[in-house]
Amino acid sequence: xxxxxxxxxxxxxxxxxxxxxxxxxxxxxxxxxxxxxxxxxxxxxxxxxxxxxxxxxxxxxxxxxxxxxxxxxxxxxxxxxxxxxxxxxxxxxxxxxxxxxxxxxxxxxxxxxxxxxxxxxxxxxxxxxxxxxxxxxxxxxxxxxxxxxxxxxxxxxxxxxxxxxxxxxxxxxxxxxxxxxxxxxxxxxxxxxxxxxxxxxxxxxxxxxxxxxxxxxxxxxxxxxxxxxxxxxxxxxxxxxxxxxxxxxxxxxxxxxxxxxxxxxxxxxxxxxxxxxxxxxxxxx
Amino acid sequence: xxxxxxxxxxxxxxxxxxxxxxxxxxxxxxxxxxxxxxxxxxxxxxxxxxxxxxxxxxxxxxxxxxxxxxxxxxxxxxxxxxxxxxxxxxxxxxxxxxxxxxxxxxxxxxxxxxxxxxxxxxxxxxxxxxxxxxxxxxxxxxxxxxxxxxxxxxxxxxxxxxxxxxxxxxxxxxxxxxxxxxxxxxxxxxxxxxxxxxxxxxxxxxxxxxxxxxxxxxxxxxxxxxxxxxxxxxxxxxxxxxxxxxxxxxxxxxxxxxxxxxxxxxxxxxxxxxxxxxxxxxxxxxxxxxxxxxxx
Numbered sequence: 001x002x003x004x005x006x007x008x009x010x011x012x013x014x015x016x017x018x019x020x021x022x023x024x025x026x027x028x029x030x031x032x033x034x035x036x037x038x039x040x041x042x043x044x045x046x047x048x049x050x051x052x053x054x055x056x057x058x059x060x061x062x063x064x065x066x067x068x069x070x071x072x073x074x075x076x077x078x079x080x081x082x083x084x085x086x087x088x089x090x091x092x093x094x095x096x097x098x099x100x101x102x103x104x105x106x107x108x109x110x111x112x113x114x115x116x117x118x119x120x121x122x123x124x125x126x127x128x129x130x131x132x133x134x135x136x137x138x139x140x141x142x143x144x145x146x147x148x149x150x151x152x153x154x155x156x157x158x159x160x161x162x163x164x165x166x167x168x169x170x171x172x173x174x175x176x177x178x179x180x181x182x183x184x185x186x187x188x189x190x191x192x193x194x195x196x197x198x199x200x201x202x203x204x205x206x207x208x209x210x211x212x213x214x215x216x217x218x219x220x221x222x223x224x225x226x227x228x229x230x231x232x233x234x235x236x237x238x239x240x241x242x243x244x245x246x247x248x249x250x251x252x253x254x255x256x257x258x259x260x261x262x263x264x265x266x267x268x269x270x271x272x273x274x275x276x277x278x279x280x281x282x283x284x285x
Numbered sequence: 286x287x288x289x290x291x292x293x294x295x296x297x298x299x300x301x302x303x304x305x306x307x308x309x310x311x312x313x314x315x316x317x318x319x320x321x322x323x324x325x326x327x328x329x330x331x332x333x334x335x336x337x338x339x340x341x342x343x344x345x346x347x348x349x350x351x352x353x354x355x356x357x358x359x360x361x362x363x364x365x366x367x368x369x370x371x372x373x374x375x376x377x378x379x380x381x382x383x384x385x386x387x388x389x390x391x392x393x394x395x396x397x398x399x400x401x402x403x404x405x406x407x408x409x410x411x412x413x414x415x416x417x418x419x420x421x422x423x424x425x426x427x428x429x430x431x432x433x434x435x436x437x438x439x440x441x442x443x444x445x446x447x448x449x450x451x452x453x454x455x456x457x458x459x460x461x462x463x464x465x466x467x468x469x470x471x472x473x474x475x476x477x478x479x480x481x482x483x484x485x486x487x488x489x490x491x492x493x494x495x496x497x498x499x500x501x502x503x504x505x506x507x508x509x510x511x512x513x514x515x516x517x518x519x520x521x522x523x524x525x526x527x528x529x530x531x532x533x534x535x536x537x538x539x540x541x542x543x544x545x546x547x548x549x550x551x552x553x554x555x556x557x558x559x560x561x562x563x564x565x566x567x568x569x570x571x572x573x574x575x576x577x578x579x580x581x
Contacts, residue, residue: 001405002401003401004485005400006413008397008398009397009398009417009454009459010413012394012454013417013420013454015435016435018416018420020428020429020432020435021420023431024431027431027434083319083322083323083326088316094326094327095571096564096567097326097327097330099563100330100331101330103509103559104334104556105515105531105556107513107515107531107534107535107552108337108534111538112333112336113333114538115336115545121545126352130352157329165571218424218426221516224515240430241426241520244433258430261430264426264427269422
């Protein structure tokens with residue numbers, strides 16, 4: 001009987017998740033074009049090609065740079081959580097407003113922000129000009145020096161509400177007696193924050209870091225919408241998309257794209273394994 | 286940076302409202318300051334959306350290089366044009382079909398899978414559960430390439446069914462519901478079994494209704510995910526009649542249509558249903574988003 005209940009899931013997951021997962025590793029060893037009459041087994045050639053592919057290395061670098069979002073997200077969202085944790089009148093409304101970007105789709109978020117970052121008509125440059133800081137329009141999304149950072153800012157902005165909620169839940173679990181005890185012992189609020197609140201929040205901080213690292217390594221939509229990978233802002237996932245599916249851009253080299261995917265998997269896997277272990281040992285202390 | 290960035294500041298804010306410290310003078314000033322910061326932050330988080338909405342109703346002859354949020358002569362013409370001429374109506378319908386189908390199939394399949402994993406004893410149970418969980422380790426961007434080829438072979442390219450396929454069931458949902466099924470006391474189903482009810486009846490009549498909170502949470506989670514999903518629909522669709530909203534909006538913002546107002550209008554159309562749903566079901570939204578990650 002158990003198997004009757006499980007059957008639909010086993011079939012669907014088998015065909016559309018397990019099979020492709022296994023195939024992905026196999027495909028990375030092939031020179032594969034969907035319309036080619038014959039496809040060749042090339043063993044590790046795709047990976048050797050990756051080693052010499054400077055564009056791919058730039059994408060890897062950018063994806064790793066993207067991890068800088070993680071500490072920023074943790075600090076800012078913890079700050080937000082502390083601001084909205086006290087149950088004062090109307091706080092639910094503020095929480096909801098800060099959470100709104102989380103439920104809106106990234107495509108729209110990225111578009112809204114590109115209206116702000118636009119060089120000629122953007123709100124940000126208009127502000128800078130009005131404030132007399134900078135008259136010439138800064139190419140937030142078109143200048144190599146700023147583009148990746150601008151996109152990263154959007155990623156951080158969109159995610160803050162989510163991590164804020166994690167921290168609100170975490171803060172509720174900080175034992176009240178501990179806070180009180182620290183206060184009675186004469187600790188000021190800064191001391192009690194670092195000595196009581198932060199240690200009790202370690203599990204949440206580690207979860208938030210791991211989740212945000214994984215999503216940072218998978219960034220795609222904001223790059224696609226805001227810079228389309230131009231001015232050196234390509235990430236690994238964007239590279240996979242461009243290599244495998246962007247017909248306008250050289251075509252559909254699925255074996256090579258799979259090899260990139262395997263590298264992505266390796267990065268994410270080792271990263272989460274390491275950080276999970278590290279966080280564990282820090283927490284154990 | 287903004288003042289809330291420094292942990293020290295927050296610490297003060299946070300201790301301020303501990304019950305013992307409520308009535309001291311000077312606290313009122315702090316509370317006013319607290320509200321000022323909270324209100325300013327609203328603009329940080331919804332400002333970009335307001336700005337985009339304001340552009341969507343601004344006639345072409347008015348400059349967008351201005352700080353005025355409400356244009357002199359607001360117009361809805363861009364909404365009308367995007368809706369009909371740029372096929373946002375079709376994309377809206379597609380998104381609705383895909384999302385509702387994914388929600389229904391997730392609720393059914395995840396429930397069916399979670400139920401025996403939580404409450405029945407059978408050989409291979411641990412292995413099945415482990416295999417299901419292991420799918421969470423592999424990033425979608427890796428297996429989407431073979432998935433694309435499989436979909437091609439099955440004739441799912443450029444069909445709505447093809448869009449739905451990867452989101453019909455998920456490890457997260459199974460995990461979530463399994464936790465919930467485990468928390469239901471055993472006596473209930475035993476009573477039903479004595480009354481001669483079959484396994485499926487027990488599930489449908491007794492167990493499934495009891496998991497309503499978890500099911501609603503999962504439904505909302507899947508709804509938001511599928512409604513916003515972009516990469517897979519972008520790959521698997523090819524013709525305008527199959528685009529979902531995110532893909533249609535992305536296409537609108539592409540270089541071939543000059544005026545920003547169209548994309549702005551399309552974007553507002555795309556997010557409005559989610560925002561309305563969020564306003565109505567706020568608690569479920571926020572609960573669901575955190576449930577899976579904080580447990581354990």
